[in-house]
Amino acid sequence: MTARAAFWRRILVYALYIAVCSLLQVTLPDSAALLGASPDLTLVLAVLCGYMFGTGDGLVIGLAAGFMRDLLAGRTLGLGMLLLMYAGIASSVLLHRFFRRNILFGLVLVAFFTAAYAAVLVLLTYLVPPLPDVVYPIGELLERARQALPGQVLANLAAALPLIFLLALLGPYRRSGRGDEPDGTIMGDSLWRVA
Amino acid sequence: MRGIARNRIFLLVFTTLLLVTVILLSSLPGSPLHFLTSPISAVLEPVQKTLLGATDKVTGFFESLREGMRLREENRTLREENAELRSQIDQLAEAGRQYEALKEAFALKEQYAGYTIVGARVLTREIGQWFDVFRIDIGTADGFSVTETRSYAVVDAQSRLIGRVLSTDLVSGKVLPLIHEGFSVSAKVNTPDGALMRVRGTLDLKDQGLCLADQIPSGASLKPGDILVTSGVGGLFPAGIPIGTVISVRTADTGSERQAVIEPFAGFDQLTTVFVMKGETP
Numbered sequence: 001m002t003a004r005a006a007f008w009r010r011i012l013v014y015a016l017y018i019a020v021c022s023l024l025q026v027t028l029p030d031s032a033a034l035l036g037a038s039p040d041l042t043l044v045l046a047v048l049c050g051y052m053f054g055t056g057d058g059l060v061i062g063l064a065a066g067f068m069r070d071l072l073a074g075r076t077l078g079l080g081m082l083l084l085m086y087a088g089i090a091s092s093v094l095l096h097r098f099f100r101r102n103i104l105f106g107l108v109l110v111a112f113f114t115a116a117y118a119a120v121l122v123l124l125t126y127l128v129p130p131l132p133d134v135v136y137p138i139g140e141l142l143e144r145a146r147q148a149l150p151g152q153v154l155a156n157l158a159a160a161l162p163l164i165f166l167l168a169l170l171g172p173y174r175r176s177g178r179g180d181e182p183d184g185t186i187m188g189d190s191l192w193r194v195a
Numbered sequence: 196m197r198g199i200a201r202n203r204i205f206l207l208v209f210t211t212l213l214l215v216t217v218i219l220l221s222s223l224p225g226s227p228l229h230f231l232t233s234p235i236s237a238v239l240e241p242v243q244k245t246l247l248g249a250t251d252k253v254t255g256f257f258e259s260l261r262e263g264m265r266l267r268e269e270n271r272t273l274r275e276e277n278a279e280l281r282s283q284i285d286q287l288a289e290a291g292r293q294y295e296a297l298k299e300a301f302a303l304k305e306q307y308a309g310y311t312i313v314g315a316r317v318l319t320r321e322i323g324q325w326f327d328v329f330r331i332d333i334g335t336a337d338g339f340s341v342t343e344t345r346s347y348a349v350v351d352a353q354s355r356l357i358g359r360v361l362s363t364d365l366v367s368g369k370v371l372p373l374i375h376e377g378f379s380v381s382a383k384v385n386t387p388d389g390a391l392m393r394v395r396g397t398l399d400l401k402d403q404g405l406c407l408a409d410q411i412p413s414g415a416s417l418k419p420g421d422i423l424v425t426s427g428v429g430g431l432f433p434a435g436i437p438i439g440t441v442i443s444v445r446t447a448d449t450g451s452e453r454q455a456v457i458e459p460f461a462g463f464d465q466l467t468t469v470f471v472m473k474g475e476t477p
Contacts, residue, residue: 023239026319026330027246029254040323055203063210071232071239072319073326075361075369075377078217080326085210121324125398130377136398144398 010172014049014061017167021045022068035151039159040114042069046084047113048160050091051106052167058088083120087113103164110160111153118145118152225342226362233334233365240332240366243318307354307433310472313337317466318367328361328369331469336365339471348425348432348472355460356380356425356436357469370469373438373459374401381428382408382438390415391426394438394457404463406439408455409447417444417455433472 021041028038042065050058066081074080091109122141129135221228315331331349333339339347340363347360349370358372359380371378379395393410400406411417421441427434439459447454 019242023243023246025322027243027250029250038322068235069322069326071235072330073322073328075222075325075328075371076218077221077228077231078214082211082214082218085214089207124325130375131379131395134376134395134397141398 006174009174013170013172014057014064017045017172018042018061018065018068022065022072025069026072033151034155034158037148037151037155039155040117040152041159041163042066042080042084043087043113043117044110044156044160044163046088047091047110048106048163048167050088050093051109052164053092053172055089055092057172058090058092059085060088062086062088079124083117087117103161106164107157107160110156114153114156115149118149121145221362223343224346224362225340229362229364230335231364232367236334236364236367240318244316244332247316247318307435307472309475310433311475312350312354312470312472313339314468314470315368316468327375328371329466330367330369331360331471332367333471334363334366334368339363339368339473341368346431348436349469350436350472351461351466351469353460354436354470356432356438357461357463357466359431360471368471372396372463373461374404374406374463376401378406380432380438381426382423383426384415384417385422385424385437390417391428392417392423392455394423400456404459405442406457406459408441408457409452411453411455413453417441417453419443423457433474 021044025038025041032038046058046062046065049061062085063081066079066084067077069080069084070077091113122138122145125136125141126138217228220226313333315333318330318332320329321327339360341347341360349357349359351357356373358370358375358378361369361371363369373380373394373396375396376398377396379393381391382394383389383391390412392408392412392415394406394408397407408417408423419441423438423441425432425434425436425438437460439457441455442458444453444455446452
């Protein structure tokens with residue numbers, strides 16, 4: 001496969017994943033909820049792309065998935081892009097070098113970023129009240145987030161497991177190599193470097 | 196190597212600042228930034244409608260299986276009820292004629308005379324906190340354009356308040372629901388001298404499909420069972436749109452001010468079609 005063909009393959013595959021994940025996320029019926037929470041597919045996609053394919057991919061996929069999130073359900077434009085971009089970058093930069101890539105730690109990352117994402121939203125709601133004269137106590141916001149978190153983590157993990165395999169086997173790279181590694185470099189246990 | 200790292204950090208800082216600017220600008224009502232989404236909305240709209248149709252069919256298939264078993268039992272019961280209902284039909288027909296006469300008498304049809312009501316399909320549902328508005332398939336191409344001073348009330352088929360249009364692009368609009376914590380509307384008790392108050396969404400009541408009335412005048416009478424309607428103050432919503440019923444009155448945690456928990460008339464779980472009210476004068 002030429003470099004040009006590989007590039008277009010990446011673009012097309014990523015575009016497909018982003019479109020499917022974001023559209024499914026806003027269309028799934030309530031019956032798909034797990035413990036009251038539906039999977040946050042765009043967050044899971046950004047985290048996994050950063051973890052499996054590197055910082056550049058995490059950044060770009062985070063931005064693109066965040067844009068779709070803003071477009072489909074956001075109160076403003078840009079917030080979803082900002083949050084998912086950092087999720088994509090952080091999942092690659094902070095953790096993959098320590099944990100090395102394997103499915104289990106991919107799932108740990110998804111759980112970690114689900115919690116981190118919830119914490120950021122709590123902080124945002126506290127700092128930017130939805131109505132000027134209505135301020136929610138931080139304790140109340142944290143308690144609400146704590147109650148919702150187990151269901152959200154479970155739902156996201158349930159979505160992450162098939163998505164990991166899909167990205168590995170039907171992903172943007174022919175042999176699921178990562179964008180920030182030179183050809184032939186094999187890191188970690190190379191779980192998804194399937195020939 | 197250091198240069199590459201510096202470039203990456205610069206890129207990250209630049210992107211962050213750019214996105215923060217976009218967030219601030221797009222949060223302004225009527226921001227032209229919302230038109231950036233128009234091309235993608237135009238592409239996505241038919242895809243979403245197809246996906247919605249497919250989801251409906253799959254959901255409908257499984258529901259029909261469950262329903263089939265129930266229907267057999269219900270059929271037997273219904274045959275018995277059928278005979279009884281036939282006798283009631285004549286009475287109801289007469290009641291219907293009386294209702295039409297009363298409706299005309301109270302001029303319900305003319306209540307929103309200055310407004311055009313346009314139907315819209317709900318395209319998406321909310322996906323969590325801060326991403327909790329829903330999209331409908333009307334936008335500026337249909338003549339709906341949100342500005343700092345203009346928005347549109349969104350109601351259900353029975354003209355009960357659902358929310359308001361938050362922003363629009365060329366082919367779609369976003370609706371802020373009544374139970375959303377960022378929503379507020381001036382309301383009054385539906386009596387001739389009903390007290391004015393504010394109805395707004397709150398984080399704790401949203402999950403239960405409820406909202407809150409506050410800023411209640413100290414001497415005002417308010418009790419469970421009272422019906423609240425829009426007051427028309429502010430000009431965004433026409434007066435008289437039914438909002439909901441008071442289910443309890445309590446004292447606010449922060450002081451002596453009274454608050455009331457409101458159960459909206461409109462249901463938010465299975466919304467598929469809504470109606471947008473457009474004033475004839477801009």
